[in-house]
Amino acid sequence: MATDPAPNVARILPSDRRFPDSPDGGQLACLCSRCGQPITEEEVEQDGPPIRVWPEEVDSEYRFHPRCFGVYEKETQ
Ligand SMILES: [Zn+2]
16 A cells, blocks of 8 residues: 555654744643644643654754644544
């Protein structure tokens, strides 16, 4: 099966935004690298904490809603 992986499956995309800060999930400044929306307290409670990815040798991070990063599967059909 040499099909392309789903676009949201556990990989950093060139379009993902990298942040120099690292606010806790639920804070207004905690935006998702992929969808750009805040990772809210409710979402943290429901889906778990944001997924954070640190690039090597760079003082910054990517962070994602678990759903956006493709690692949340409780409610997928
Ligand atoms: Zn998101």
